[in-house]
Amino acid sequence: MTELYELTIHELQDKLRAGETTSAEITASVFKRIDAVEKEVHAYITLMRESAIEEAARADEAILRGEMKALTGIPIALKDIFCTRGVRTTCGSRILHNFIPPYDGTVVEKLRAAGAVFTGKTNMDEFAMGSSTETSFFGVTRNPWDLTRIPGGSSGGSAAAVAADECIASFGSDTGGSIRQPAALCGVVGLKPTYGRVSRYGLIAFASSLDQIGPFTKDVEDCAILMNVVAGYDSRESTSVPENVPDYRSFLGRGIEGWRVGIPKEYFIDGIDPEVEAAIREAISVIERAGGSCSEVSLPHTDYCVAVYYVVAPAEASSNLARYDGVKYGYRSGDNRDLLDMYKKTRSAGFGEEVKRRIMIGTYALSSGYYDAYYRKASQVRALIKRDFEQAFADCDCILTPTSPTPAFKVGEKTNDPMQMYLSDIFTISANLAGIPGMSVPCGYTKSGLPIGVQFLAGHFQEGRLIQIASAYERQAKIEKRRPGL
Amino acid sequence: MEYEPVIGLEVHAQLLTDAKIFCGCSTKFGAPPNSHTCPVCLGMPGVLPVLNKKVVEFMMKMALATNCTINGECNFARKNYFYPDLPKGYQISQYASPPAEHGWIEVEINGAKKRIGITRIHMEEDAGKLLHDEHNPVSHVDLNRTGVPLIEIVSEPDIRGAEEAAAYLRRLHEILVYLEICDGNMEEGSFRCDANVSLRPRGTETFGTRTELKNMNSFRNVQRALEYEIKRQTYVLDAGDAVVQETRLWDDTSGVTHSMRSKEEAHDYRYFPDPDLVPIVIDDAWIAAVLDTLPELPLEKRERFVREYQIPAYDAGVLTSTPASASFYEETVASFPTINPMVAKAASNWITGDLMKMLNEDKKDFTASPIRPPAVAELIRHIDAGIISGKMAKEVIEEMYRTGAAPGAIIKEKGLVQITDEDALTKTIAEVIEKNPTQLAQYRAGKEKVFGFFVGQVMKATQGKANPQVINDLLKKMLAEAE
Numbered sequence: 001m002t003e004l005y006e007l008t009i010h011e012l013q014d015k016l017r018a019g020e021t022t023s024a025e026i027t028a029s030v031f032k033r034i035d036a037v038e039k040e041v042h043a044y045i046t047l048m049r050e051s052a053i054e055e056a057a058r059a060d061e062a063i064l065r066g067e068m069k070a071l072t073g074i075p076i077a078l079k080d081i082f083c084t085r086g087v088r089t090t091c092g093s094r095i096l097h098n099f100i101p102p103y104d105g106t107v108v109e110k111l112r113a114a115g116a117v118f119t120g121k122t123n124m125d126e127f128a129m130g131s132s133t134e135t136s137f138f139g140v141t142r143n144p145w146d147l148t149r150i151p152g153g154s155s156g157g158s159a160a161a162v163a164a165d166e167c168i169a170s171f172g173s174d175t176g177g178s179i180r181q182p183a184a185l186c187g188v189v190g191l192k193p194t195y196g197r198v199s200r201y202g203l204i205a206f207a208s209s210l211d212q213i214g215p216f217t218k219d220v221e222d223c224a225i226l227m228n229v230v231a232g233y234d235s236r237e238s239t240s241v242p243e244n245v246p247d248y249r250s251f252l253g254r255g256i257e258g259w260r261v262g263i264p265k266e267y268f269i270d271g272i273d274p275e276v277e278a279a280i281r282e283a284i285s286v287i288e289r290a291g292g293s294c295s296e297v298s299l300p301h302t303d304y305c306v307a308v309y310y311v312v313a314p315a316e317a318s319s320n321l322a323r324y325d326g327v328k329y330g331y332r333s334g335d336n337r338d339l340l341d342m343y344k345k346t347r348s349a350g351f352g353e354e355v356k357r358r359i360m361i362g363t364y365a366l367s368s369g370y371y372d373a374y375y376r377k378a379s380q381v382r383a384l385i386k387r388d389f390e391q392a393f394a395d396c397d398c399i400l401t402p403t404s405p406t407p408a409f410k411v412g413e414k415t416n417d418p419m420q421m422y423l424s425d426i427f428t429i430s431a432n433l434a435g436i437p438g439m440s441v442p443c444g445y446t447k448s449g450l451p452i453g454v455q456f457l458a459g460h461f462q463e464g465r466l467i468q469i470a471s472a473y474e475r476q477a478k479i480e481k482r483r484p485g486l
Numbered sequence: 487m488e489y490e491p492v493i494g495l496e497v498h499a500q501l502l503t504d505a506k507i508f509c510g511c512s513t514k515f516g517a518p519p520n521s522h523t524c525p526v527c528l529g530m531p532g533v534l535p536v537l538n539k540k541v542v543e544f545m546m547k548m549a550l551a552t553n554c555t556i557n558g559e560c561n562f563a564r565k566n567y568f569y570p571d572l573p574k575g576y577q578i579s580q581y582a583s584p585p586a587e588h589g590w591i592e593v594e595i596n597g598a599k600k601r602i603g604i605t606r607i608h609m610e611e612d613a614g615k616l617l618h619d620e621h622n623p624v625s626h627v628d629l630n631r632t633g634v635p636l637i638e639i640v641s642e643p644d645i646r647g648a649e650e651a652a653a654y655l656r657r658l659h660e661i662l663v664y665l666e667i668c669d670g671n672m673e674e675g676s677f678r679c680d681a682n683v684s685l686r687p688r689g690t691e692t693f694g695t696r697t698e699l700k701n702m703n704s705f706r707n708v709q710r711a712l713e714y715e716i717k718r719q720t721y722v723l724d725a726g727d728a729v730v731q732e733t734r735l736w737d738d739t740s741g742v743t744h745s746m747r748s749k750e751e752a753h754d755y756r757y758f759p760d761p762d763l764v765p766i767v768i769d770d771a772w773i774a775a776v777l778d779t780l781p782e783l784p785l786e787k788r789e790r791f792v793r794e795y796q797i798p799a800y801d802a803g804v805l806t807s808t809p810a811s812a813s814f815y816e817e818t819v820a821s822f823p824t825i826n827p828m829v830a831k832a833a834s835n836w837i838t839g840d841l842m843k844m845l846n847e848d849k850k851d852f853t854a855s856p857i858r859p860p861a862v863a864e865l866i867r868h869i870d871a872g873i874i875s876g877k878m879a880k881e882v883i884e885e886m887y888r889t890g891a892a893p894g895a896i897i898k899e900k901g902l903v904q905i906t907d908e909d910a911l912t913k914t915i916a917e918v919i920e921k922n923p924t925q926l927a928q929y930r931a932g933k934e935k936v937f938g939f940f941v942g943q944v945m946k947a948t949q950g951k952a953n954p955q956v957i958n959d960l961l962k963k964m965l966a967e968a969e
Contacts, residue, residue, distance in 0.1 A: 083532040096531065103525045105532055204531040209761035237534050238763050316761055319564050322575020323529045327627065343568055366566070366756035375758055 004029035005165040006483070009074050009222040012168060016063055016073055023059035023073025026168070027052050027117055030075040034119070034166045037486045040147055043161035045080045045138045046088050047120040055117040062115060070229050072115030077167035079158045080121035081128060082108050082213075083202040087118075091204045092126040092136035092154075095324045095331045095350030105202010106234045107171065107213050114229045119167045122157030126352045127321065128178055128206040130154050131424035134415055135354040142411070143186060144484035145450055149408040152182030152424075155216070159186040162216045163451075163484060169226060170216045175206045176309050177404075177428025179214045180440035184403035184453025187442045187482075189217045189470070191227065192428075194460050195435035196241035199234030205320040207313035208239075210432040220441065220471040224248035227463060243461050251468040259469065261287050262297030262396035267427055273406040276452055279444040280402045283454040283473065286443075287400060290476040292469070297396055299388040302430065304381050306422055309429045311365050311378035317355075318362030324350060357418065386434040393459040398469050401427050403440040403453035431457055439466040442479055449482075489685040489723065491716045492693055493645035494605075495708075497658055498636050499668040500612065500676040501544045506633035507611050508535030508578065513635070515674055519617070519628035527633035529573030534762050537562075541635040542766060544667040545585055545609050546776040548637055551661050551783055552604050554589030559767050562609075562760040567753050570627050571614035579610035579638075581757040585766065591661070592785065593653040602654050603642030610636050643682070643693065648712035652705050655679060659705075660784045664809050672703050679708055684729065685719045694719075695729040699743060702736045711736040715743050787812055795819060795830035804838045810852035811837070814859055821863035832866045840880060844887050856890045857883070865893040875954060878902045904953045908960065911944070911952055915960055918943045919968050929965055940965065 004012065004026045015021045031049055038044060052075065059073030078084065081091050083101035085108075090096045104112065111118075125135040133141040133156025141156045143149040144164035151160040155172025159182035162170050172179045174192035183190025191214045198213045205211060215226035228249060233242040263284060268277065284294050326332035326346030333345035351359070365374035392399060405426055414421040431438035436457055443454040454473070458465045506513055509526035526533045549556050563581035589604035614629040639658060645651045659677055662668035670677050684696035699715055702708045714736075719729050733752070734743040782790070784806050791802035791812075806812045818833045819825055841862070845855055865883060868874050874882065874897055885896045897903060918940060919926055929936040944957050 083530070089531070091531065099531065101525075101530065101532070103530070200532075201534050202532045205762075207761075236536060238536050239534075239761075315758060319566050319576050319756070319758070322566060322568065323531070323573060325568060325570075325575060327570045328528065328573060329530075339570065363756065366758050368754045368756070371756075371758070 003033070003165070005033040005168070007168070008218045009071070009168055009225050012074060013068075017068065023056040023063070023117060024053070026073060027056035027075050027119075030119060030165075030167060033164070037144070037164050038166060040142060040486065041144055041160050041164045041166065042139055042141050043122055043157045043164060043166050044077070044120045045090055045092070045123050045136070045157070048087060048118050049120075051087075052117050052119055059115055059117060068115070070114040070225065071111060074116055075119045075168050076111060076116045077119045077122050077158055077161045077170035078108065079124050079155050079170070079172045081124060081173050081204045082121075082171065083204065084108055084118070084121065087121065089121065089204070090138065091128070092124040092138060093324075093351065093355070094137040095346070096329075097137065097331055099330045101202075103202065106199035106236060107230050108202060110230050111171075119161075122155070122161050122170060122172075124157055124172075125154035125178075126355050127204070127317070128154040128173060128175055128211075129317070129354050129358055131177070131181055131421055132409075132411075132414065133157060133160075133182070134411065135352050137352060140411055143408045143450075144486055145187065146408065146448075148410055149450070150185070150411055152185035152404070152408065154178040154182075156182045158216050159183050159188055159190065162186070162188045162218060164486060165483070169218070169222055171213060171226075171230075172216055173203055173206075173211055173213050174428075174432065175210045175212075175313060176432050177425035179216065180428045180438055180453070180455055181404045181425060183216055183440040184442075184455070185408040185451065187445075187451025187453075189220055189223050189439070189441055191215055191223050191439045191463065191466065192431060192437060193227070193231065193463050194241075194437045195432075196239050197243070197437070197461065197463065198230050199232075199237045199240050201234055201236040205316075207316040208320060209316060210309075210313055212432070220467060220474050221249070221252055223439070223470070224252055224467050227467070231463070241461070246464050248464055248467050251464045252471045253475075254468050254472070255291055256287070256469050256472045257291035259292040259398060260396040261292045261294045261469070262392055262399045263294050264299045264302065264392070264399060264401060265296050266299050266302035267401045269405070269426075271405060271423070272402065275446045276402050276404070276406060279452040280400075280454055283443045283477070284400060286473060286477045287469070290472045294400065295396070297392045297399065299385075299392055299430065301381065301385045301388050305385060305430045305433060306426055308378045308381045308385065308433060309425075310361065310422060311374050312382060312433070314358040314362030315365045315375050315378075316362065318359045318366065321351075321355070321359055326350070354418070382433050385430055389430070389434045389436055389457075389459070397458070398465055399457040401455045401457065403427060403455040407446050407450035407452055427455060436460055437463045437466055439470055441470045441473060443473075443477065444479060445482070487724065488688045489716075489720055490688045491647055491712070492643045492684050492686060492696075493647070493651050493712060494643040494682045495641045495645065495651060495654060496680045496682070497639040497655070498678040499548075499639065499662050499670075501541060501635040501637060501667050502669060503538060503540045503544065503635055505538050505540075507538050507541050507609070507635035508633055511633065515676075517630055519626070520630060522630040523632070527573070528629060529575075529632075535578060535760075537763060537766070538635065541609055542585070542768070543776055544635070544665075545607060545637050546768070546773065547665045547667055547780060548639065548662065549586030549589065549607050550773070550777055550780055551665055552589040552591050552607070552639070552658075554586035554604060554607055556586050556768055556773055557583065558769065559583070559765050560585040560608075561765045562763045563757045564760045565755045565757055567755060569613070570625070571616050571629075571632070573614070573629060573632060577611060577613065578760055578763070580608035582759075584608040585768065591654070591657050593650065593657050595650050595653060600650070602644045605640040605642050607637055607639050610638060612636050648709045648716065651681065651712050652709040655705055655708060657784075660807060664781060664784050666781075666809070672705075675703070678703070681708065681712060683712060683715050683719070685716065685723060694723075695731050697729065697731065697743075698733045700733060700735055700746065703738075707736060707738055710741060711743060714741060718743065781809070791815075795825070795834075796827040797830050797834050801831070801834040801838060804842075805834060808851060811842070814852040814855065817859035818862045821860045822867075829866065832869070833862060836862055836866065836883065840883050841887070844884070856888075857886045861886060861892060868893055868897060872904060872953065873897065874902055874904055877950065878904065902951065904951055908956060911948070911956055911960055912964070914947050914952075915940075915944055915957070915964050918947060919964060926965070926968060937961070937965070
């Protein structure tokens with residue numbers, strides 16, 4: 001028998017509408033699943049069981065009144081980077097281990113207003129800095145497909161929770177691939193929208209010019225449903241863009257006949273896993289069978305993406321994380337001699353190694369005498385990377401790449417080699433630097449049964465186009481539906 | 487050696503917008519600690535700034551009033567440093583691209599006019615305040631002030647002395663108050679000044695090593711601190727030593743500056759464009775719209791007062807020192823059916839003299855004056871008509887200030903009407919002369935000083951109510967005739 005927790009949002013909505021089930025049942029089913037597998041997966045930092053049960057009851061009352069909204073009664077998990085009023089929000093860090101926000105961010109507000117049931121706050125790399133969810137102060141999240149492996153990161157908890165059916169869908173944030181890479185590694189759909197498309201208000205900042213919120217879902221249709229809820233202008237964010245929001249569901253089921261799909265030659269590099277490459281080559285032929293025509297495009301500054309990213313992101317982070325000083329909230333060291341001593345002890349003990357590494361890199365890059373060589377130069381190259389995409393999109397409707405160069409790696413495999421870890425995001429970083437939307441869709445499995453993802457990229461505010469090609473691909477590819485053997 | 491001081495000033499002016507610069511919280515001074523705060527100005531994780539457009543407009547007003555060029559595009563930058571009154575660990579300010587540059591204002595130094603250049607004006611947010619517990623080793627943070635908008639006005643190093651610096655500050659202060667964008671209250675910190683000062687041998691061009699002075703909370707203290715620092719640097723240089731580049735704090739009580747931090751200890755603020763804010767675009771239409779709202783500025787008003795009312799430049803300067811005093815004066819003068827220089831000067835005398843003194847004593851400005859302009863005009867009319875003397879009027883204006891009553895009523899109630907009746911006065915004078923034969927003899931022997939004694943006696947006899955002009959005339963005549 002199919003369990004409720006296995007279903008998608010749209011499948012559950014059909015059942016709710018038909019009166020075949022209730023949100024209380026769905027929520028109970030999800031928590032039953034959490035109770036069964038969470039000990040192994042550790043997708044969550046904080047579970048919101050009691051409030052979820054209350055929200056589900058309210059959802060059922062609303063459904064009885066005939067007031068079903070976009071997400072009424074659907075259990076959704078939130079990365080622990082979203083500020084939630086009254087619910088501890090740690091960002092995976094000791095320094096915020098006891099922080100309870102006094103406000104809801106915009107996305108949380110919108111999800112609440114749409115009737116969602118929040119299951120809890122998911123694990124993540126500390127301050128979203130990482131590609132494996134191993135830098136969390138709250139322990140490692142395991143890949144549901146192979147518990148000896150990482151789920152990807154930084155939104156690894158949100159990806160693993162969807163893959164392990166510990167929620168119906170979830171939200172994460174993506175600064176350099178933190179939605180798309182774990183989506184690929186966990187075999188779920190993940191979308192990073194255009195910078196400015198979804199409000200960042202209430203998202204704890206890592207790198208402000210790169211951060212973007214997006215959904216993890218079991219299929220493309222659910223992705224469209226969630227985007228309809230969270231996309232749109234927000235007057236509380238200056239970088240939010242007052243661009244019309246289309247009905248993303250309207251892009252589902254449409255064909256891609258005649259679409260020109262660009263394959264960037266720079267993305268097929270040495271070091272890409274052969275099984276991943278084979279799966280991507282197969283995805284290209286699927287797109288062709290669906291009526292798209294694939295041809296090579298060039299993104300000449302691809303080689304600089306990782307370098308630019310590791311100047312810009314740490315620089316912004318070094319400033320964004322300055323507020324964690326032990327004065328106002330969060331962790332404060334004891335036994336301080338004076339103010340400076342408190343700052344030093346609080347930040348030394350409150351932040352983990354990776355966060356401190358990036359604060360130091362960023363502080364250095366912004367320092368007087370180095371600013372021009374690092375931050376300014378990186379900003380200039382970033383403009384070139386953005387232009388690469390503008391030129392590429394003049395010749396194609398969409399770009400197809402691997403999401404990650406490898407499938408999920410072993411826990412601990414790269415923790416002592418930051419450079420190797422940073423290369424996990426080699427195919428995803430460019431979309432953040434250019435501000436364009438990117439989406440990862442499952443495209444098969446390795447022989448050992450690890451999921452592989454294909455990434456689609458489109459121009460600014462072309463999320464509809466991504467949903468259209470992803471949905472066409474999903475239909476055409478007919479990837480075998482498997483569930484992790486938990 | 488003779489040295490020439492080179493001074494540049496940085497002024498921070500708090501803007502009088504209702505809301506803070508990046509959130510909707512109130513900017514009102516004096517509320518209970520942390521009551522004017524929200525997640526945004528508290529620097530909570532996840533919050534984002536949204537610019538209050540009014541702040542840009544206020545900045546533009548000051549830029550236009552100080553002859554600056556307004557740039558079409560500018561952006562905000564983060565100034566990074568740790569301090570408990572700075573909740574985000576950075577201040578949102580402007581750095582590489584200021585919104586306004588290359589301005590100037592004119593000041594008057596010993597009767598000569600001089601232009602002082604304005605390097606730039608930019609917008610930024612204020613920090614909070616630390617409250618130190620006197621009895622316990624703890625400090626509290628009040629973040630009400632965090633995010634209150636400021637403009638920083640940076641002068642060129644054009645200022646050549648402490649007095650000149652004070653004159654520049656007064657002018658800047660006056661313009662800000664006139665524009666109604668800053669209340670100018672130095673004690674509450676709405677108008678703050680830091681000074682950069684260096685010396686160079688007179689006649690040379692190269693700048694010497696400068697020190698930065700902080701913590702001067704009045705015009706007088708700025709002047710005193712600069713005077714002290716100029717002396718100190720002179721002493722250092724004359725002793726053959728080098729001035730150390732450092733920040734020094736002015737100590738008001740001891741009247742000296744102390745080293746606060748050296749150049750080596752100076753912060754590296756690691757400025758970079760704030761990625762949470764978008765560039766501010768200011769087009770010509772916006773500039774024109776703001777220009778339309780500019781009031782008459784103090785200098786223009788001063789010149790007009792001299793021209794229109796024919797009062798001395800000094801009077802015009804005092805009257806136009808605040809918009810409130812200027813309009814009080816204009817309303818007073820307008821209360822006369824016809825304006826002539828006599829009336830205009832009399833009005834100026836009463837307003838800049840007795841009334842201003844009483845208001846200053848009560849720390850009130852002209853908008854809060856218990857005497858309104860038509861009453862001042864009425865007082866002057868009573869003097870002109872000879873009903874009361876100028877001396878009596880002083881008593882009357884004090885009573886007007888105290889009670890708010892009309893001058894006519896006060897004169898009547900106090901029986902202050904001047905005695906101009908010659909017959910009555912002749913009788914009084916005759917009595918005074920008769921009672922003082924010794925003084926009369928002295929007067930007749932040519933000791934004219936004794937005349938004043940007789941005037942005083944007559945005044946005494948009439949309880950000060952006699953018209954002084956009439957006494958003078960009658961007394962002269964009668965003393966000459968007396969035996």
